[in-house]
Amino acid sequence: MTQVIRTSAELREKVATWKRSGMLVGVVPTMGALHDGHLSLVREARKQSDRVIVTIFVNPMQFNNKDDLEKYPRDEDHDLALLEAEGVDVLFAPGVHEVYPDGFATVVAVSGVSEPLEGAFRPGHFEGVATVVMKLFGMTQAGRAFFGEKDWQQVQVVKRMVEDLNVPIRIIPCPTIREEDGLAMSSRNVRLSPEHRALAPRLHAEMQAAAAAIRAGAPVTATLEAAKAAIGAAGFGAWDYLDLRSAEGLRPITELSEPARILAAVHLGDVRLIDNIAV
Numbered sequence: 282m283t284q285v286i287r288t289s290a291e292l293r294e295k296v297a298t299w300k301r302s303g304m305l306v307g308v309v310p311t312m313g314a315l316h317d318g319h320l321s322l323v324r325e326a327r328k329q330s331d332r333v334i335v336t337i338f339v340n341p342m343q344f345n346n347k348d349d350l351e352k353y354p355r356d357e358d359h360d361l362a363l364l365e366a367e368g369v370d371v372l373f374a375p376g377v378h379e380v381y382p383d384g385f386a387t388v389v390a391v392s393g394v395s396e397p398l399e400g401a402f403r404p405g406h407f408e409g410v411a412t413v414v415m416k417l418f419g420m421t422q423a424g425r426a427f428f429g430e431k432d433w434q435q436v437q438v439v440k441r442m443v444e445d446l447n448v449p450i451r452i453i454p455c456p457t458i459r460e461e462d463g464l465a466m467s468s469r470n471v472r473l474s475p476e477h478r479a480l481a482p483r484l485h486a487e488m489q490a491a492a493a494a495i496r497a498g499a500p501v502t503a504t505l506e507a508a509k510a511a512i513g514a515a516g517f518g519a520w521d522y523l524d525l526r527s528a529e530g531l532r533p534i535t536e537l538s539e540p541a542r543i544l545a546a547v548h549l550g551d552v553r554l555i556d557n558i559a560v
């Protein structure tokens with residue numbers, strides 16, 4: 282049975298009993314509307330921890346668009362059934378007031394790695410992520426936390442924060458899970474129209490082609506511009522970015538002299554797709 286807990290006081294008691302028996306606690310932070318990408322994190326957490334907490338909290342502080350927050354898919358009953366089937370010990374699903382009570386006044390801001398890419402196009406987003414993740418780490422007292430590489434920049438921001446603030450937790454990045462046609466799984470994919478859903482995998486296909494070309498020595502800027510044009514011509518909307526960046530510091534690079542990734546964000550209808558791959 283997965284126990285549903287809604288207050289940090291109750292969660293603290295539960296975790297204290299586990300810790301008294303020397304158990305290692307793993308946490309998988311999510312915003313719900315769970316899919317196989319999330320469940321892959323849960324499975325890894327089960328392998329690497331004695332007890333697993335999944336958190337579901339649609340964090341208002343990380344949304345810079347009211348419409349996106351209102352339209353974010355929510356289905357807790359279905360999520361709970363999936364977590365039961367995976368043998369998750371606790372679903373921690375606090376309300377907004379439990380996380381941000383009256384008088385709440387603290388923001389965690391990570392500079393540098395949070396500034397380009399998502400940080401530039403979603404102002405305030407990573408302050409919201411860092412603040413809530415720090416709180417979830419405090420509330421769950423977990424020793425390991427599992428994050429998806431689909432949100433590559435988020436992983437880098439969280440790692441930086443944990444190192445800078447001496448948070449006693451190990452961050453475990455987990456690979457991106459894709460649909461059979463290559464589209465990265467994402468809760469927001471359910472909002473794609475059938476035509477846009479059919480088009481969406483083109484993003485990953487063009488990113489892979491660009492990565493292969495760059496590995497083979499093609500010039501970076503021209504290759505990325507050509508990929509952007511091809512994806513645009515296929516029927517996608519506006520680009521936020523399609524960049525080659527150093528894998529950890531996310532510095533812009535034009536030569537492959539260190540581990541690198543292509544990272545992308547592009548609009549398709551009223552959905553914004555993000556993806557990234559190693560080069």
Ligand SMILES: Nc1ncnc2c1ncn2[C@@H]1O[C@H](COP(=O)(O)OP(=O)(O)OP(=O)(O)O)[C@@H](O)[C@H]1O
Binds near residue numbers: 312470
């Ligand atoms: N396809 C995926 N493969 C691996 N991990 C994933 C995938 N999709 C999401 N995750 C991870 O699951 C965790 C929770 O993500 P979240 O609840 O935001 O889901 P999401 O599908 O990314 O939703 P959206 O992108 O629409 O906000 C994050 O660590 C995220 O990186």
Ligand SMILES: CC(C)(CO)[C@@H](O)C(=O)[O-]
Binds near residue numbers: 310338410435
């Ligand atoms: C890590 C997270 C749960 C924080 O709200 C969110 O950014 C997400 O789902 O990736």
Ligand code: BAL
Binds near residue numbers: 344
């Ligand atoms: N998966 C990242 C959370 C967000 O898009 O707000």
